[in-house]
Amino acid sequence: MRSSVYFYPTLKETPQEAQIASHRLMLRSGMMTQVTSGIYAWLPLGLRVLQKITQIIREEQNKAGSLEVMMPTIQPAELWEKSGRYHDYGKEMLRMQDRHEREMLYGPTAEEVITDIFARFVKSYRDLPKRLYNIQWKFRDEIRPRFGVMRGREFLMKDNYSFDLTFEGAKASYQAMLEAYVKTFARMDLTAIPVRAASGAIGGELSHEFQILAETGESEIFYDVDYKNLDVNTLTLDRLQSLYAASDELHDPKICPVPEERLKTARGIEVGHVFYFGTKYSIPLGAYVMGPDNKQVPVEMGSYGIGVSRLVGAIIEAHHDENGIKWPISVAPFKVGLLNLNVKDKACTELCDGLYEKCLQAGVEVLYDDRDMGPGAKFADMDLIGLPWQIIIGPRSVGSGQCEVKNRRTGEKIELSLEDSLKQIV
RNA sequence: CGGGGUGUAGCGCAGCCUGGUAGCGCGCCUGGUUUGGGUCCAGGAUGUCGGGGGUUCAAAUCCUCUCACCCCGACCA
Structure with missing residues (x-):
């Protein structure tokens, strides 16, 4: 979604x-x-x-x-x-x-x-x-x-x-x-x-x-x-x-x-x-x-x-x-939140769109924050609604191919390739 | 039901005491700016001041009735 x-x-x-x-x-x-x-x-x-x-x-x-x-x-x-x-x-x-x-x-x-x-x-x-x-x-x-x-x-x-x-x-x-x-x-x-x-x-x-x-x-x-x-x-x-x-x-x-x-x-x-x-x-x-x-x-x-x-x-x-909120995975409204930190950055948005499609194909329930807002507001909203996982992709990811995966429960954040981020969650 | 409290813009609130052109922050709309933890700037829109009645030249403000909502207690998934 x-x-x-x-x-x-x-x-x-x-x-x-x-x-x-x-x-x-x-x-x-x-x-x-x-x-x-x-x-x-x-x-x-x-x-x-x-x-x-x-x-x-x-x-x-x-x-x-x-x-x-x-x-x-x-x-x-x-x-x-x-x-x-x-x-x-x-x-x-x-x-x-x-x-x-x-x-x-x-x-x-x-x-x-x-x-x-x-x-x-x-x-x-x-x-x-x-x-x-x-x-x-x-x-x-x-x-x-x-x-x-x-x-x-x-x-x-x-x-x-x-x-x-x-x-x-x-x-x-x-x-x-x-x-x-x-x-x-x-x-x-x-x-x-x-x-x-x-x-x-x-x-x-x-x-x-x-x-x-x-x-x-x-x-x-x-x-x-x-x-x-x-x-x-x-x-x-x-x-x-x-x-x-x-x-x-x-x-x-x-x-x-x-x-x-x-x-x-x-x-x-x-x-x-x-x-x-x-x-x-x-x-x-x-x-x-x-x-x-x-x-x-x-x-x-x-x-x-x-x-x-x-x-x-x-x-x-x-x-x-x-x-x-920190939803237990069994009752979470979505399993993962995908954050596009800059929707105006074309390359960044392409990465996000691609990963979003992959989530859908893999049957992972995902909320894709594709709104045109500052990153701070997106982080705050995502923490608030409490989905168990966050995948964070920004302009930085364009060069590195890495994204950040955050566990809402523990607060732990790790840098992973886009491929691995999905594996981590599934 | 007993006790306490609140109703003013979508949300959070000020103004009420001491009557005199209805305000602030956030949000919203437009344009620009910014982009890894609620950016910044400029411009703009939005109110039967919960409702009825009364007092008064004049009521968000005073009086009165009423409605709604919230908090504390007894009841319950």
Whole structure:
């Protein structure tokens, strides 16, 4: 993609509403922009990141034996009256009427809808287990939206729902999701700690929150200091769960197994949540199957959420410096930024155009800064949007045949021939 | 919802106290200049001063109502 025809309105100054790094950087890099309180429009650069994250989540969900569906954003109140949550959900639910004055709502979650679908089609234990998920926009009319996409009112969520015949089956589903989550977050260069948690309005009996440690997190957690030393690449669920972590509501110093000197407290950003809640929805919504003993049994359920749009912010919180974002390669909007330091220099531009073509042919996602601007502004913009690699070509390169390759993460710069620069990156 | 704050050009802000022709920096447009870390020079465009009502000869400025947004707290992916 050529910068000259792309659309990423970068800002030199920080918009006054942005208090935390991720919010600031998302606005400054032109990834997204606020439409109204807690509601954002995603611009091309931000959308690419959102799509990369979505795809990683999708792949890991599929590997964990789940099937993707797509449920609507608008739901009928009826289903929620059956589950009893229409009243309980309160003002956080955005309610509306259609032209027939039928009560509708913008879905804050989808237990009712998916359970109803399941109930209508699945009648036998032989069809179990089933794990169905979708990645869809949700709306929760938060008391106080803040921190950009970290706590928006409208947000993109992956929500998975498991249906099993027995408690043991449900536990296996729960475990499969825990494992999928560890892999999912690791692929984004995040160490997310599964913290035993109290379950909120969704209700339930067994529940973990996945928290990313960050000063700007909204919840307080207690954890074993060893969490800081884990290697994302070799992380396993067993290892993660062998360490102590608890939310402040559940943490009890009296029964905490971690000696005081190893116990740390920090703020966490919740990026995922897994619940087991048994038959809480299957009974009221009539999700029964025929068991092997010819008896109707309500199915055992769990639900598993990941805040997809929140993850964009969370990843930036974990990966940035004073100059801008440092994207992990797996979610970067482009893999490499190609900087033409002087577009008016014909020979220089020829070199750049040539390398750009080669990148495209090699299937390397490249943002080619071919705008007519000073070099300083280009460096600043490229650091800000945080692509993992930069290839810098200026008039100097014309004589030498060398370009500079910069690793945004480490800041390391090396001089290479144009040929080698591409090899370095691929 | 309770407490605090802000609305003036696309962005960041000054002006308001003490009423009298609406300003600065960045950005934008034109021309030139410069080209390895946000070049420099010259010229130019852009505002219902968030909105309604009131006071006054006169309101960005004073009074009043209202809307929006932000920050602190309780809730959540």
